[in-house]
Amino acid sequence: MLVLGIDTSCDDTGIGIVQDGRILANVIASQSLHRAFGGIMPELASRAHLESIDEVLGLALSDANVTLENIDVIAVTQGPGLAGSLLVGLMFAKGLAFGSSRTFYTMHHLEGHIQSALASAPSLEPPFLALIASGGHTHLFDCIEAGKYSLVGATRDDAAGEAFDKVARLLELGFPGGPAISKAALSGNDKAYPLTMPLLGQSGFDFSYSGIKNAMRLAVQNLQAGKLEVSVADLAASFERVMVESLTKTTFRAAKSLSRDTIVVAGGVAANQRLRREFGLMGEKNKLQVVFPPAQLNTDNGAMIALAAWLRATRGEASDSLETGVKPSWNLY
Secondary structure, eight states: EEEEEESSSEEEEEEEEEEETTEEEEEEEOGGGGGGSSSSSSHHHHHHHHHHHHHHHHHHHHHTTTOOGGOOOEEEEEEEEOOHHHHHHHHHHHHHHHTOOEEEEEEEEHHHHGGGGGGTTTTSSSSSSEEEEEESOEEEEEETTTEEEEEEEEEEOOOHHHHHHHHHHHOOOOOSHHHHHHHHHHHHTTSSSOOOTTTTSSSSSSSSSSSHHHHHHHHHHHHTTTTOOOHHHHHHHHHHHHHHHHHHHHHHHHHHHTOOOEEESSSSSOOOOHHHHHHHHHHHTTTTTTEEOOOTTTSSOHHHHHHHHHHHHHHTTTOOTTTTTOOOOOOOO
16 A cells, blocks of 8 residues: 655645555655744745645655555645645645545644654554654653544643754754754753753643743843853753753653553654653663654654554545645644
8 A cells, every 4th residue: 555645734845655654755845944034934834835845746756666646545734733834735635636536634743743653663553652842842642542642741831842943042053943952062061050840840741841941041141241151052951951851751750650661752852862862761761662753754754644644544544525624723632
């Protein structure tokens, strides 16, 4: 079974092709134009999707060495995401499905992130706990059974990736913030500046990053005023340490509470090397399996949508309606 997945939820145009759970192609056109603004410009993002989606499809078909006639299922992200960007992908997918009379699935973006773990662990099956940490999301889901998810915890304000971006901007390190902060942190002392882990002592499993963002703003102001004897690298390292500590400790507390022995960590922040290292160490210490998707699946991409749709197809689910619209705000639970 060949499944073609399309994701245009934000600023990456992604098309992937999966055959029986194996990725044949995963082409992503990233939009560098947003760096000048320090964040995503929605109108520019949707226009860029329009300009690149045909070419991305052609490259994906070429990489997979297949034609559209070979495709059995066409799947596309319906939400959540930027309305204009989602609309480009949805209308494109509808045209392909209508013209070829193929099975058509509209997919939840976060389910795609969760099921991207299949590329690393093909035998992965529920129940398991999933952390999605990205620029727009920081959610903990209990994956109870196929297609059934329960929200365990979520950010109360900023998403983890958003916090990385905003703090990188404060430190004048560039965009996107995650890689910029990690690079700067390599030469810094992660204990140089005292920061408190957000929601320390909570009984639940939520996240909050507005407080640490404000603490970093104050630190930068003091640094610029000559009141701090630390470097930008020290601030970056201290910030990264506490962010990773928050995500790691909260997730493992949730896994223990729910008696889950497998944790999936997905989303753009999952590419952070310190995060991967700490989750690995905590996994070994607590005798839990930790699964990260391959690096190329951490950011938004079409292959993860194809993998999630492939699971639906194997369950024999009927095709979705071609009359459906985008869902910019859409809960998975």
